[in-house]
Amino acid sequence: GTEQNGPHMVLGKHNVRVKVLSEKIALALGDALVAPVMAYVPEGGISPPTAHMRYPGTISIPDQTFQQMLEYAARSFKLHGFRDIVFLGDHGGYQKDEQAVADRLNREWASAPTRVHALPEYYRTAATAYAEALRQRGYPNDEIGTHAGLADTSLALAIDPRLVRRDFLRSARAPGVDRASEGVTGDPRRASAELGQVGVDAIVAQTVDAIKRATARR
Structure with a gap:
């Protein structure tokens, strides 16, 4: 996500952090690939501004939009043969969205070998x-x-x-x-x-x- 982090830290902290950490995780696993980072996530309401949107520099999208991005990324990976798709969320505000998408797709794909994993351990x-x-x-x-x-x-x-x-x-x-x-x-x-x-x-x-x-x- 892209959000304020006080005057001493960059707006894109989460995006850089999850890219570096996910690469380390993939290397440790030995059989994983890292997808591009989703740089825009739910960060609060806009009118009126809530949560991080109260501070300049933050960019927010609706939860439903974020869920659709996750869903169709996962559908794309399934189409191309991936059997395990893991969501790693570096921000607490959208953990519920990741879980909702994983639950929805796993129900739909119950008879298929592909599974989506929203793992809270990372965050x-x-x-x-x-x-x-x-x-x-x-x-x-x-x-x-x-x-x-x-x-x-x-x-x-x-x-x-x-x-x-x-x-x-x-x-x-x-x-x-x-x-x-x-x-x-x-x-x-x-x-x-x-x-x-x-x-x-x-x-x-x-x-x-x-x-x-x-x-x-x-």
Whole structure:
């Protein structure tokens, strides 16, 4: 998706992140291909603006439009012979859309060998195993954050340092200060590529395991 990430991080963070992580996942699996990233996803309402659409730079599409994109991408892959199609969503707002499309197509294709998998492990790991690893290293929840904070920014630095404007990172506001006007939840000032690599490793490992379980031949 294309959304605001505070003044210190690029709008296309999710798009870059899912491309890099999915390639690592595919390499670990050894028998997977990565489709092009869908850069536009549901990010909130437009009139009136809600969620990330309250901040400049965000681009949103309706849930139904996104579901149709997913559906017809999956139909295309099935036509060309793929038997397992995996949706990896880097943003929490459209996980339900991925599951809805997977459920709908799996019902339709019940007698066919093709299956669609909407795996929550990819997205969930950042909020569970990765966040817990940061807490064990002494970082509090209000610093780890849930959007553009320590965890999110560290992941970006591990993926590609060019995603983060370090001059803005150093001047980010301290904990306890309301960052709502900047679209930041958490404190990114102590973010590092080393911390982000912890998240990269966890996301790749847990997603690979989830895909192997989901695609074990029935």
